[in-house]
Every structure is written in structure tokens, then in C-alpha cells.
Amino acid sequence: MNIDFPYGKKTLGIDIPEDRLQGVLISTLHSFKTEKTQIELVEEALQNPIGSPRLSTLARGKQNVVLIASDHTRPVPSKAIIPPMLKEIRKGNPNADITILIATGCHRETSKEELVNKFGSEVVAQEKILVHDSSTSPMVKIGTLPSGGECIINRLVIDADLVVAEGFIEPHFFAGFSGSRKSILPGVASRTTVLANHCSEFIAHPKARTGILEGNPIHEDMVWAARKAKLAFIVNVVINAEKEAIFAVSGDMVEAHAEGCKFLSSLCKVDAKPADIVISTNGGYPLDQNIYQAVKGMTAAEATVKQGGVIIMLARSNDGIGGDAFYHQMADEMDITKTMGIFLSRDRNHTEADQWQTQIFIRLLLKAQVIYVSEAPDEIVRGLHMIPAHSLEEALKKAEKIVGNDKATITAIPDGVSVMVIE
Structure with a gap:
């Protein structure tokens, strides 16, 4: 089954064997029609x-x-x-x-x-x-x-x-x-x-x-x-x-x-379809211009990926990271559990910029590895504890290797910010 995923102002497509595809999570929002302008x-x-x-x-x-x-x-x-x-x-x-x-x-x-x-x-x-x-x-x-x-x-x-x-x-x-x-x-x-x-x-x-x-x-x-x-x-x-x-x-x-x-x-409510690998996006332009915003689309995948699985996230990220504090909170400490502990120990009046995004990002990284398809430099992606890829095909091969199964199950979420995935 060929599925297209928004990426910037274009789409990236990939063929997924139907016997591996657990579901395509889309909202009927996109098929809703109105005759009014x-x-x-x-x-x-x-x-x-x-x-x-x-x-x-x-x-x-x-x-x-x-x-x-x-x-x-x-x-x-x-x-x-x-x-x-x-x-x-x-x-x-x-x-x-x-x-x-x-x-x-x-x-x-x-x-x-x-x-x-x-x-x-x-x-x-x-x-x-x-x-x-x-x-x-x-x-x-x-x-x-x-x-x-x-x-x-x-x-x-x-x-x-x-x-x-x-x-x-x-x-x-x-x-x-x-x-x-x-x-x-x-x-x-x-x-x-x-x-x-x-x-x-x-x-x-x-x-x-x-x-x-x-x-x-x-x-x-x-x-x-x-x-x-x-x-x-x-x-x-x-x-x-x-x-x-x-x-x-x-x-x-x-x-x-x-x-x-x-x-x-x-x-836009959809039922989760648990899978080893989940592919998601931020819906393309303008929401996928930076890595910071892309965490939103990842949370849709988080709700349906199996523990220990892989999220493939597509976000062009042509505007860069989107938050210097977000980057350094991830890149300056290799142990993400330690970073999470620091965040949870802070009271509201000592919250630091971007820590909420980092906190959610770490939460999903503790459940699944993330392969990031983007135009961001590889060293930036690695600094954020993700695995860089430059095409869907490359990302899928890496994901299969991580889960140790070239027949691993897959769930597709073409627009991760438009659906509410119910676990």
C-alpha cells in the first residue's frame, strides 16, 4: 500500500506491505466537505x-x-x-x-x-x-x-x-x-x-x-x-x-x-493500532519547520508504538532546532533519565525555557527510539538523542534493524497533529 506523508510543502511516499500494516490513522477531518467558502x-x-x-x-x-x-x-x-x-x-x-x-x-x-x-x-x-x-x-x-x-x-x-x-x-x-x-x-x-x-x-x-x-x-x-x-x-x-x-x-x-x-x-479521534514501527509527521508546512515543534507529531506515535519500538518522524526542519535551550537540555547530558529527574524536582517558579518540550520528548524516548527524517544536520539530530535519516526508505531499514525484524509491524500516521490517538 502506497502512503504519502506531508513533508514541508511536498509529500514523501513509501510502499508498505499490507500484511505488515496495522493501520493508517487519519481523521475524517480531512475528508469532511463543505460547500461554503x-x-x-x-x-x-x-x-x-x-x-x-x-x-x-x-x-x-x-x-x-x-x-x-x-x-x-x-x-x-x-x-x-x-x-x-x-x-x-x-x-x-x-x-x-x-x-x-x-x-x-x-x-x-x-x-x-x-x-x-x-x-x-x-x-x-x-x-x-x-x-x-x-x-x-x-x-x-x-x-x-x-x-x-x-x-x-x-x-x-x-x-x-x-x-x-x-x-x-x-x-x-x-x-x-x-x-x-x-x-x-x-x-x-x-x-x-x-x-x-x-x-x-x-x-x-x-x-x-x-x-x-x-x-x-x-x-x-x-x-x-x-x-x-x-x-x-x-x-x-x-x-x-x-x-x-x-x-x-x-x-x-x-x-x-x-x-x-x-x-x-x-x-479526529482514532483508536491506537499498536505496532513495532510508527511513522508520523507534523502535517507538513508550516508546523514542521523546526525540530522543537515536531515533538507534537511524535506524541501521536507515542500513543500507538509498542514499548521498545521505533518512531519514524518526518519533519523538514528547514528553520533549524527551534529552541536553543531545548537542544542543550538534550545534548549536554547523555543520561535522559537524569535530565527528567532534574525537571521533576523543579517547582513552577523555577521552570526553565523549553523544559516542557524536553520533558515530553524524553517521556516518549523512554518508550521508543526515534529516527528523524529531515534537512537538519546529522550532528544536531544525534545531539537530540535521535537517529538521522534522509529518506523514508533509509529510515525504515534502520527501524527494522533496531527491532530486529524485517517483517516488523507498521502503523502510519500521515498527520500526527490532526489526530487524537486513543490508547
Whole structure:
């Protein structure tokens, strides 16, 4: 059976003998069809908000409006979302002073070229756009998170008369789902606040997993921060493999988000198909631009690979590692169990940058070896305790050698960030 796997802006294919293939884990999300265009979906959602008045109503009398938008690492179809949102805000107040604030979290700054690619040249030329920096942007402390960490948010948000956000909803490997409240935390929060929320205690929590919101301490902190920051309205979409919106919700940050999560869950939950070798991806561009982000797609494989098996991860990684701290936490210590012990001994106020990603990465490495197909230098991949490969065929041969069986069972996950694998 020939299976294609997204890799950057192209695909890599391989033939897998059917007697070895345990399953191809894909969500019906990618086969879901709608006759409406992306803009029509967004406009319809804006006309029918959930748990909230219309955005145009909220905008009346509000002069200083901040519209939080996702950054370059998120495949949000902003060209279909931002213009209708701007139109709706100006319908309520034609003279509103609108700032589009890019929610980078702790990511690098979004470039001008990436902004044009994301929003289109017209929006970039005509609108006021600022990029959040978790270390240098002006910040305000607005309270203490339920977990005990300081809640420090970009001053632009706190000073606004109206705060709204766009985004998309996908399975998230420790926040349950992306979207909504994540526009605030980690989106426009200080590094101090992000580190406290992503502490080792929470990352190790059994409820801090894909598809779980209730009882998830990371999610609960995020909701508290978003409410405190007065996030008044969201527009979130669900996207398919082509990164096109197939469903949209608008309105209250909790109620509208819940409807989006319900829709997504109905399409992307899949049963695990245990195998010796599991092949996964990060869904291609833009989510596979660095190694750091690729850990997400690996967690889908983690849920279905056998103990002692092999995960083959495909991620182009043309933008490099994605986190220097992440790299050194892995590369500077050969004993990953020792590193895990150090993380678990730290309290939330001493969390170090990227340790949450490293903690999850070590957790899956303790279950299976990882062969990494990418454009990253081999020495970088080895430093991260993975085995480099430059084609699927090469990776599969290496995996068969590791498990000691050239007839080893295989499970394929063409898009590891679009499925919720149920063990």
C-alpha cells in the first residue's frame, strides 16, 4: 500500500506491505466537505456568535481595540478570518483604533515576509500590526494564576477597551486543544508566566494530554488568564489537510471554543493500532519547520508504538532546532533519565525555557527510539538523542534493524497533529 506523508510543502511516499500494516490513522477531518467558502464560514459564524453578542455590538463605543492573531508557526487561514473581523469591528465603530497583535508566545519574531504571507499585502499595508515579544514587550502583572504563578500580560492587551482573537482549534499535546484562551497564555504573556504554566508538575499531570480539557491544570490556568485579560470574543476555525477552514465558531472564549472542540473531536479521534514501527509527521508546512515543534507529531506515535519500538518522524526542519535551550537540555547530558529527574524536582517558579518540550520528548524516548527524517544536520539530530535519516526508505531499514525484524509491524500516521490517538 502506497502512503504519502506531508513533508514541508511536498509529500514523501513509501510502499508498505499490507500484511505488515496495522493501520493508517487519519481523521475524517480531512475528508469532511463543505460547500461554503472559508470567508462564508467565518462570516456566518460572526453573524451567529455563541454565548456572546455580535462583535459589532461589542465594538460600539470601544475606541482602543486589540485583535490578537496567531504567528507564523500556526497554519491559521488568517486571510479568511481577519478581514471579516475587521469589517465587523468597524461596523460597530468605524473610527476604532485597531491594533493587530501577533501572539508569538515564546517563539521568534514573525518577519515582514511571513506577515504578508499570512494576512496578504493589503492588510499588512493598511493595518497597524505589532509583534509580541515575551521578554521585551511592555508588560503588566494582572494577578496570580490558580497554579500560583504570576500572570503578566502584554500592556497593549490590558490597556485595550476591547480584546478579541482569531485562531484555530487542533488537538494539543498538553493543553488538550489549541485555540481561544491560548491567544492570551502563552500568546501574549510574559516568559515568566509561560514558564510557570508549563511547569514540570503540570506537564506530568495525567490530564495534561491531547483532547482533555476538564481537570487539565494547564488549560485551567490559561482560561483564568484569558478571562482576567478580558478576552471578550474569539473567531476560531477548524482546518483540513490543505490548511483550509472547514468549520468556524465565534463568540465567548469558553462556549464557542467548546463547540469547536466538540466538532473536531467527532472527526479526529482514532483508536491506537499498536505496532513495532510508527511513522508520523507534523502535517507538513508550516508546523514542521523546526525540530522543537515536531515533538507534537511524535506524541501521536507515542500513543500507538509498542514499548521498545521505533518512531519514524518526518519533519523538514528547514528553520533549524527551534529552541536553543531545548537542544542543550538534550545534548549536554547523555543520561535522559537524569535530565527528567532534574525537571521533576523543579517547582513552577523555577521552570526553565523549553523544559516542557524536553520533558515530553524524553517521556516518549523512554518508550521508543526515534529516527528523524529531515534537512537538519546529522550532528544536531544525534545531539537530540535521535537517529538521522534522509529518506523514508533509509529510515525504515534502520527501524527494522533496531527491532530486529524485517517483517516488523507498521502503523502510519500521515498527520500526527490532526489526530487524537486513543490508547
